[in-house]
Amino acid sequence: MTTTFPTTTAARHLLALDWGTSSLRARLMLADGTVLREASSADGILSVPAQGFETVFEQRFGDWLREFPDTVVLAAGMVGSRQGWVEAPYLACPAGFGEMAAGLVWPMPDRRLAFVPGLSTTHDDGAPDVMRGEEVQIFGALDALGADEGVFVLPGTHSKWAHVAQHQVRRFHTFMTGELYALLRRQSILARAMPADDTAPAVAWPAQREAFLAGVQAARDGVLLHKLFSVRARGLFGQLSADAQPDYLSGMLVGEEILEALSLLGTRDPGPIHLVCNADLCDRYRGALAVFGLQGVPAVDHASFRGLLAIAHARALLA
DSSP states (O other): SSSOSSSSOBEEEEEEEOSSSSEEEEEEETTTEEEEEEEEEEEEGGSOTTOOOOHHHHHHHHHHHSSSOOEEHHHESSSSSEEEEEEEOOSSSEHHHHHHHHHEEEEEEESSSEEOOOOEEEOTOOOOEEEEEEEHHHHHHHHHTTTTOEEEEEOOOTEEEEETTTTTTEEEEEOOOOHHHHHHHHSSGGGGOOOSOOOOHHHHHHHHHHHHHHHHHHHTTOOOHHHTTTHHHHHHHHOOTTTTHHHHHHHHHHHHHHHHHHHHHSSSSOOOOESSOHHHHHHHOOOOOHHOOOEEEEEOOHHHHHHHHHHHHHHHHHH
16 A cells, blocks of 8 residues: 555646445546536445445446546545455644645556545544545635635534644544434434424424524533433423424534533633534534524535545646
8 A cells, every 4th residue: 555646747637526324426537627527326325335346436437437538637525435346544633735645655556546535633532533535625625615624513413623733633522413313203202202304404494493402402401411311301391392392402513512622622602603514514513603693605516526626636636
């Protein structure tokens, strides 16, 4: 395994792969970001056999690479984990574009295919924390904003709050907000009184905004483990409809995430918070942040692809 680019000649095209746990997204681009091809599939690493990554890659992108042979490939996300195709070791924070570009792993000397490393940080209590895939989204947002500092939040199953300064991710914290919601929503006593399925996000947010923000407000004062049971108790006493309970629960968990993140950041006023996520999550987090008197700002669409393009330029991989 090597971190050395297998040829000194820069390529004309970039095939950017955002290959995660449950999905695979790809863009073939020119050096200026012009999109030539785009695809997505359900070929996440959990659905690919241990020795099957080469086969999936050829099936999905073989024709592209034959049509555009002067292409360099950068793969980010869980495909570079120990459970993926090739492990790209974590880089310790602080890390920026230069460190990410230098840490690319080129496992095949005869192929212009590299895997992007994840990032690690060590907290004050000595506990490690890691991210893999989110780092390219942060760098994509930085590139789009032309910024070199700020707080970047990536909501999801395992939400990330990253502190960026001087174009480097200095530190970050992970919150299991989405996973905890899924467990409580599906496998706890709270789930018994809730509808079987969540309402589509585009419908749920306008209809249940009040319930979500009430949950955020409830979490603002702390004591989450006690207040979680109020989801059930309020339902029993007619204070919270069954349809509103999932959003109230979601609001409580997001509110707790924000409360904890502010404590870990060491400030109640971190400035504008850049949200790197889809529009539905962005609406919710902006509303939740407003409860805390904070401003949430949408960062950029397709941040992963923009980040991979920026890393390719930082390593001078594209002509």
